[in-house]
Amino acid sequence: MNVPSLPSVSIIGSGLIGQAWAVVFARAGCVTTLWDGNPQAAQQAVTLIEQQMQTLARYGLVDDVVGAMAHIRVADSLEAAVAQSDYVQENLPEVLDIKLDIFARLDAAAPPHAIVASSTSGIPATAFTEDLAGRARCLVAHPVNPPSLIPVVELSGAPWTSEQTLVRTRAIMEAVKQKPVTVLQEIDGFILNRLQGALLREAFRLVEQGYVSVEDLDTTVSHGLGLRWSFMGPFETIDLNAPGGIRDYAQRYGPLYQELAKTQVDTEPWSNALIDRVTTARRADLPEDKLAARRAWRDQRLMALAAHKLQQLNKTEVPDAD
Template identity: 45%
Template sequence: MDTAITRVAVVGTGVIGASWTAYFLAHGLDVDATDPSPGAEARLFEAVAQHWPTLQRFGLAEGASMERLRFHATLEDAVRDADFVQENGPERLDFKIDLFRRMDVAAQPHAILASSSSGLAISGVQSGCAHPARVVLGHPFNPPHLIPLVEVIGGTATSPATIERTMAFYAAIGKRPIHVKREVKGHIANRLQAALWREAFHLVDQGVASVADIDAAIAHGPGLRWAVMGPFMNLHLSGGAGGIAHVLAHLGGPIEDWWKDLGAPTMTPELKQQVAEGVAAELGQRHTSELEAARDILLLNLIRAKAASGTLE
């Protein structure tokens, strides 16, 4: 672990912030948290306690303890002693500009200020800071206490040193950071998801398949391979001895034809209702909490198996 980063501040302790908090604690860090919402402190401690058994199954770092969490009433108190700040506030540029300006004033000069924003460009977020070089985007994939991916993106004023330190810190605590080299809406993973969602909604809208069948097509088909390897490596394996060059030589044309036929649905009230009703039918008598618990166990086992394999890291 980056020895210079031993205390983390978590700003905003909703679903993402609470998950980050539990993860940081599990890796032996001190955490100072803050959130202005009524009842936020109680909800945070409850969420951390709920995540803790799963994190224990992963294996806790030496010194890891829920007792190392402190909640503060003010933003300034929370970030004052932090080496690294993970912000998880509302997705509003005006809000984040002011929030980061305040954190920039209150935090120690060496502290990195990272945002979990899923869609905003960090160049805009850092625009009100006197020291924008230390502001970076560190976008996790939900839930952060389980999923390793973190997308690291610098703004126009972010220093290369900040990118390097941020990447090193996330890697040291078990994350799989990737450096997104240019700011784009939705970053990388959410853009890829959005492409799949667009066609899924289109297929429902066109009456091609039910919501349940589309879910099954992914969960029991390509989704299994995608959980092991990414799209390009899977495509490479599909080519046998000839690899991806063989696949593209023979399927490049058909893939282009499929692209041209993909839909561009509109989120009409009717389509939203159709999808919601389809999800309700697929759920049946099962509760969302049951699915979440089952998903988390499977994710835990999958991540463990990938780590044990060595070749799939």
């Protein structure tokens, strides 16, 4: 029952998320076993994982592709995939019946000490683990896509998930260089999407009410608000933005933000007219047939940013700031 510093890992489901998880675990040095209901898909995934690693290596985000790939295996059966596992990461479609079925199979097959985690973003662990004998070792470990580039992982247990499961999963994620966040009680949207939702709602509201264009709203974040948030959270940001720290900030600006909040309370659905308007603005900037190319650009930018952050972290000397 020791926490292995480098666990043996099983990846259940070898689609995009499963592949990215395989990159994360294998590049960290974990023996990583893939299983997919479609055996051909799992074999194909190995090729795609290697291609992803080669791309990441060009940005310095994988040191040794051959060494990392040597940690990857494909299992013929789910039982074989998890037989030697310390940690199981499930990545099947977001359908409750599928989660119920696969978690029953995984709980039956995985060794007693293994943790069994789901990548689901939308289904709470409560909904698919309640009746399992091993429910205490089950939880959600929700990545942001792709986890190979965006390290945060939200850990959300059911009420019956043991404290030890959460603590061990956190340690495993840290060991493979991810950034775990513990969701202390189950809540829809976990933490990240709740924060995103709050900002998006204000963004849609400001456009709907005619205060700003879609393009300028994006500029406000991409050349302003988002810069600090790419290396500091919102609390640290405001802690540094008042002479006396966060208490001082709250005293200075709390009343302003409270006044703003009073105008940020509507809960209407985004109207069709609003979605039309935002869509029209986006398609004027980026035609639909350029979406795929822009996604490739985004992934390149994410890789370059990850490399930049790594370089900043590894810096022993920084230029004087005067």
